[in-house]
Amino acid sequence: MNTTTKFRSNTLLAIICLFALSQNVMAQRKHAEKEVKAKTISIYDIDTLTNPVPMQRSLFFDKVLKQQKRADASDGKVDGVIYFGEDSVGTRILTQAIMKDVRQIQIMIENLPIADKFTENQTKLGYHRALETLLIQFNNDNKVDPVYYKKLVSNFKKLVIAKQENKVSEFVQSNVNIYTMANSQLLSEADKDFLCQEIGKAEPVKMIKKLPEFVNKPCADVVISAAARVVPNELFNYATSTNTSIQAAMGRNTDPLVKTIVQIAKQSKDVQKAKPFLGDIYNKKLTIAQVDEITANPDLFYKNLVRLKLENDALGNSTYTDELEYRGLAYIRRMNELHEATDPKVRFKCIENLSPEALYYVIVYGQEEIYTSSFTGSFKILLEKMKPMTGDELFEKMKYDKFRTFIRMCAGYGTLSQFFATMAEDKKTTLMRDFIANLDKGKEDDLESAVDVADAFGSIEDTALIEFLKKEVKVNYEASSKSAKGLKVYALLATLFNSAKDSLTDESLRLQSQNLNLPPINFVPYKNLLDDKGAVIMQAFFYGDEDGKTSYASFLTNFKGPKWKITTSKYWVNITSISGKPVVIYANLPLAEPDDEEAQNRLNKYMDSIGVHATVIIHRGHSYHLPTTLERLTAQTKIVVLGSCGGYHNLSTILNSSPDAQIISTKQTGAMAINEPILKAIDEDLVSGEDINWVAMWQKLAVDFKGKSNEATFKDYVPPHKNLGAIFIKAYRRLGVTDSE
Numbered sequence: 142m143n144t145t146t147k148f149r150s151n152t153l154l155a156i157i158c159l160f161a162l163s164q165n166v167m168a169q170r171k172h173a174e175k176e177v178k179a180k181t182i183s184i185y186d187i188d189t190l191t192n193p194v195p196m197q198r199s200l201f202f203d204k205v206l207k208q209q210k211r212a213d214a215s216d217g218k219v220d221g222v223i224y225f226g227e228d229s230v231g232t233r234i235l236t237q238a239i240m241k242d243v244r245q246i247q248i249m250i251e252n253l254p255i256a257d258k259f260t261e262n263q264t265k266l267g268y269h270r271a272l273e274t275l276l277i278q279f280n281n282d283n284k285v286d287p288v289y290y291k292k293l294v295s296n297f298k299k300l301v302i303a304k305q306e307n308k309v310s311e312f313v314q315s316n317v318n319i320y321t322m323a324n325s326q327l328l329s330e331a332d333k334d335f336l337c338q339e340i341g342k343a344e345p346v347k348m349i350k351k352l353p354e355f356v357n358k359p360c361a362d363v364v365i366s367a368a369a370r371v372v373p374n375e376l377f378n379y380a381t382s383t384n385t386s387i388q389a390a391m392g393r394n395t396d397p398l399v400k401t402i403v404q405i406a407k408q409s410k411d412v413q414k415a416k417p418f419l420g421d422i423y424n425k426k427l428t429i430a431q432v433d434e435i436t437a438n439p440d441l442f443y444k445n446l447v448r449l450k451l452e453n454d455a456l457g458n459s460t461y462t463d464e465l466e467y468r469g470l471a472y473i474r475r476m477n478e479l480h481e482a483t484d485p486k487v488r489f490k491c492i493e494n495l496s497p498e499a500l501y502y503v504i505v506y507g508q509e510e511i512y513t514s515s516f517t518g519s520f521k522i523l524l525e526k527m528k529p530m531t532g533d534e535l536f537e538k539m540k541y542d543k544f545r546t547f548i549r550m551c552a553g554y555g556t557l558s559q560f561f562a563t564m565a566e567d568k569k570t571t572l573m574r575d576f577i578a579n580l581d582k583g584k585e586d587d588l589e590s591a592v593d594v595a596d597a598f599g600s601i602e603d604t605a606l607i608e609f610l611k612k613e614v615k616v617n618y619e620a621s622s623k624s625a626k627g628l629k630v631y632a633l634l635a636t637l638f639n640s641a642k643d644s645l646t647d648e649s650l651r652l653q654s655q656n657l658n659l660p661p662i663n664f665v666p667y668k669n670l671l672d673d674k675g676a677v678i679m680q681a682f683f684y685g686d687e688d689g690k691t692s693y694a695s696f697l698t699n700f701k702g703p704k705w706k707i708t709t710s711k712y713w714v715n716i717t718s719i720s721g722k723p724v725v726i727y728a729n730l731p732l733a734e735p736d737d738e739e740a741q742n743r744l745n746k747y748m749d750s751i752g753v754h755a756t757v758i759i760h761r762g763h764s765y766h767l768p769t770t771l772e773r774l775t776a777q778t779k780i781v782v783l784g785s786c787g788g789y790h791n792l793s794t795i796l797n798s799s800p801d802a803q804i805i806s807t808k809q810t811g812a813m814a815i816n817e818p819i820l821k822a823i824d825e826d827l828v829s830g831e832d833i834n835w836v837a838m839w840q841k842l843a844v845d846f847k848g849k850s851n852e853a854t855f856k857d858y859v860p861p862h863k864n865l866g867a868i869f870i871k872a873y874r875r876l877g878v879t880d881s882e
Contacts, residue, residue, distance in 0.1 A: 208276035417461030581627030685737035
């Protein structure tokens with residue numbers, strides 16, 4: 142053997158010896174670590190039963206398992222995974238919390254060392270019952286928040302440990318939050334009352350809704366007093382309640398503001414209309430009798446609501462804001478009803494005596510229902526009434542309330558350049574800089590302003606303004622280093638802005654989805670719309686007014702011919718494809734009000750009884766009917782077709798219930814001549830077993846409507862891939878779940 146070969150051999154041998162030695166050392170170390178871990182593992186973390194569950198507790202132990210199985214089966218599969226739509230992070234969080242952590246808590250409960258057998262049995266039974274209640278709450282929750290349940294389960298375990306170690310009061314004092322309150326059945330009455338009072342001061346809005354649960358407890362007085370200053374409307378409801386316990390709690394409260402609320406409830410001729418004037422009455426600016434005179438005149442009532450809003454009276458803020466929106470819609474509906482009137486003096490007579498400030502609020506609070514022609518007519522009158530006031534001066538007078546909404550509406554209806562024409566160039570620049578700035582303000586889930594910005598950008602055609610807005614987004618992103626919300630908001634807006642004006646091809650939208658960490662936004666896979674029997678289930682909601690009846694008749698025209706079978710019952714119609722892939726459509730009959738609601742309820746119960754859930758929901762009615770339709774949304778809903786505006790609050794509500802939903806909406810009330818071709822195109826794709834490709838569908842529809850009288854109406858419809866507000870909310874929430882994991 143030569144020297145080189147000998148050296149290589151010795152070196153190789155040394156390496157082998159060293160590797161073997163290191164492996165031996167590592168094995169010994171792992172063994173030692175296991176021994177230490179085995180010796181130090183807490184009784185609270187053991188994942189196996191030290192003893193079998195006794196007979197007297199096995200029933201309650203199994204009830205928890207039953208609820209876990211119910212949760213597991215909620216997605217149609219019993220596989221140990223709780224599927225949360227396309228959200229893999231949410232799926233992982235829920236599976237860990239509801240399936241794995243709850244199981245370990247069950248084992249921990251049984252392993253707890255309690256000397257007295259009777260005490261042990263009663264204590265552990267109580268824990269199992271409470272754990273079952275937690276799971277029942279989860280299984281009945283139609284708007285599951287994964288992070289909430291993760292924290293709720295964790296809180297439950299910590300609370301049980303605190304009870305075992307006789308540290309409950311210390312735990313409660315250190316954990317004054319909604320999770321401890323939700324698990325309060327594990328607490329003593331004294332700890333419950335302490336928690337109720339402390340959360341009542343910190344979270345009066347949430348606690349006042351639970352008043353019936355603790356109305357006879359001392360903490361009720363604290364909660365009522367705190368709530369009076371932030372949600373007096375809730376107290377008005379309680380003050381007029383027929384529940385004697387609630388009436389007694391309101392009557393015994395010595396807080397002067399609460400006493401004023403009770404007085405108004407007893408003395409006003411119209412309590413509902415008097416609510417917004419709580420501050421005026423409490424501060425002795427007006428008497429209850431004077432308020433009744435004001436509210437008896439609709440125009441005077443509205444003008445005074447505008448006054449309260451501009452004065453920013455702290456008392457009853459939400460009350461007069463809600464009333465301002467509700468009363469303002471009356472003007473919108475009157476203008477909408479007269480949309481065929483050729484004389485503007487007839488069409489807009491109802492707003493001719495309103496001030497610019499009042500008219501501004503009519504417009505911004507009417508955003509969900511205002512027709513395009515109603516907006517443009519109101520906008521023209523507003524410009525006239527403003528003179529010589531400029532646009533920036535109007536916003537200053539309005540304290541910039543809803544100014545982003547107004548700009549977004551102007552952009553959407555093509556009047557932004559006219560509004561800018563009232564302003565000097567430097568004022569316009571400052572205004573649009575403010576439009577982009579401070580979107581990180583407010584609570585983590587307060588996204589209305591950011592969504593207004595996203596939607597407005599989608600409608601702006603001025604290339605110079607587009608570049609300016611992009612630059613301002615970048616500036617604000619760089620200035621948001623200390624704000625997690627700001628970084629997310631501006632990063633998402635930058636991504637949307639950089640692609641929104643590109644050619645919206647399938648490839649560009651695929652890249653956009655990828656950059657936003659979203660499922661595809663340009664299409665819905667056919668397979669995602671199928672139920673466990675391989676059929677697509679659709680549900681359409683109709684209402685009993687004249688528009689509803691006409692819409693229903695028009696809707697049925699899509700299904701004439703040999704490809705469809707229509708079966709009509711007392712309350713609904715069932716439409717089934719008889720060629721191609723299986724598609725089943727349920728639609729309630731538009732019976733005269735209030736029987737239309739009964740028809741919807743009957744249909745809902747029937748669908749639930751046979752275990753079918755719609756993946757496509759269709760709303761055919763005015764915006765004020767929309768909340769009823771949205772109650773039917775579930776996590777399985779993938780497409781929502783709105784016959785009305787998809788404003789921020791509607792989008793948020795939809796995505797709360799249906800995180801993966803793709804939304805078709807319109808800037809005005811839906812038109813049958815547009816709705817039917819859209820629905821027909823969707824139906825044809827489904828019967829063919831094809832993915833719903835929004836880009837291809839909208840291109841074809843645009844060709845079909847080109848040059849026709851309703852082309853402009855079609856352009857008011859917003860397809861899912863152009864709905865920047867919905868895309869923004871989805872992307873932001875996915876970032877939020879990831880950050881909270």
